[in-house]
Amino acid sequence: MTANQQSNEGHTVKHRHRTEGPEKHIIVFIFSIILTAIAFAAVAAGGVNPAFTIILLLVMAILQVFVQMGYWMHLKDKGHLMPIVFMIGGFFVASTCIIMALFWVWW
Amino acid sequence: MSAHAEHVNGELPHEPEKATLEGRNKVLGFWLFLGGEAVLFGTLFATFLALRHQNNEGPTAAELFSLPITAAATLILLVSSLTSVFAIQAMHRHNLEKLKLWLIVTVVLGLGFLGLEIYEFYEYVAHESFDMKTSAFSSSFYTLVGFHGAHVAFGVVWISLLIAQLFKKGLTFVTAPKVYVSAMYWHFIDVVWVFIFSVVYLLGKVG
Numbered sequence: 001m002t003a004n005q006q007s008n009e010g011h012t013v014k015h016r017h018r019t020e021g022p023e024k025h026i027i028v029f030i031f032s033i034i035l036t037a038i039a040f041a042a043v044a045a046g047g048v049n050p051a052f053t054i055i056l057l058l059v060m061a062i063l064q065v066f067v068q069m070g071y072w073m074h075l076k077d078k079g080h081l082m083p084i085v086f087m088i089g090g091f092f093v094a095s096t097c098i099i100m101a102l103f104w105v106w107w
Numbered sequence: 108m109s110a111h112a113e114h115v116n117g118e119l120p121h122e123p124e125k126a127t128l129e130g131r132n133k134v135l136g137f138w139l140f141l142g143g144e145a146v147l148f149g150t151l152f153a154t155f156l157a158l159r160h161q162n163n164e165g166p167t168a169a170e171l172f173s174l175p176i177t178a179a180a181t182l183i184l185l186v187s188s189l190t191s192v193f194a195i196q197a198m199h200r201h202n203l204e205k206l207k208l209w210l211i212v213t214v215v216l217g218l219g220f221l222g223l224e225i226y227e228f229y230e231y232v233a234h235e236s237f238d239m240k241t242s243a244f245s246s247s248f249y250t251l252v253g254f255h256g257a258h259v260a261f262g263v264v265w266i267s268l269l270i271a272q273l274f275k276k277g278l279t280f281v282t283a284p285k286v287y288v289s290a291m292y293w294h295f296i297d298v299v300w301v302f303i304f305s306v307v308y309l310l311g312k313v314g
Binding site: 020022036043050061065083094097 | 313
């Protein structure tokens with residue numbers, strides 16, 4: 001099923017001769033730099049409420065990962081249903097482990 | 108399939124990595140591997156988060172970490188992720204010279220990152236008496252960050268071998284999926300590093 005979808009897609013792409021430019025990848029890069037800078041600045045400045053800083057760090061990291069996986073690893077493109085299922089499965093088990101470690105280890 | 112392997116450069120389609128069933132299967136299988144890698148790193152992050160305050164009277168995260176070194180390592184790895192995007196774009200244009208050039212830049216940046224990490228670990232062990240056995244915090248720190256560093260080292264060797272193969276065989280239906288998959292691996296390493304600099308270094312500074 002997925003293979004068929006991808007081969008059809010490959011077919012149309014071949015006929016259109018679509019060659020994407022580097023622009024959107026440079027935009028993703030600048031976006032990543034800005035998110036990273038916000039995270040570092042919040043910690044370097046100190047004095048910011050720790051609980052707020054932790055949430056800010058997590059939001060910046062998750063945003064950056066979403067954008068990079070979407071554009072650089074092409075997860076937002078067509079024919080990536082199974083890869084998305086694999087990654088959501090992986091992140092689901094990973095976050096279960098992390099939540100267990102954070103809330104139950106020292107209980 | 109094997110007949111496809113003999114095609115010459117000019118006859119490649121726009122996305123040669125997806126032109127054969129073998130190539131598509133390789134990419135799909137690699138995604139399954141990356142899902143497993145996410146679980147692997149998830150367990151290491153979980154261990155680190157559970158143990159990060161157990162410093163056993165050794166150095167704490169806030170005393171140890173240096174934001175400038177972390178920022179430099181982050182910048183190097185982020186740029187190397189962008190250069191591997193450029194490599195894949197060059198591959199889609201069938202520009203073998205630019206493909207090899209961007210892959211070489213990626214490898215050099217990967218080596219730079221490794222050098223910085225080795226320097227950092229050396230400083231901790233030699234001058235801060237913070238080694239694998241110091242505390243539960245140190246063990247989980249070296250396991251998590253060292254495992255990521257080992258992934259970078261593996262990626263550097265892997266991509267170097269692919270560059271050698273590109274020099275020897277050029278861009279074909281066989282080499283294209285390998286290059287594509289190695290770029291996916293490299294992006295994934297950068298994604299893991301985003302969580303490492305946020306959760307290990309920056310969170311360590313916050314306390």
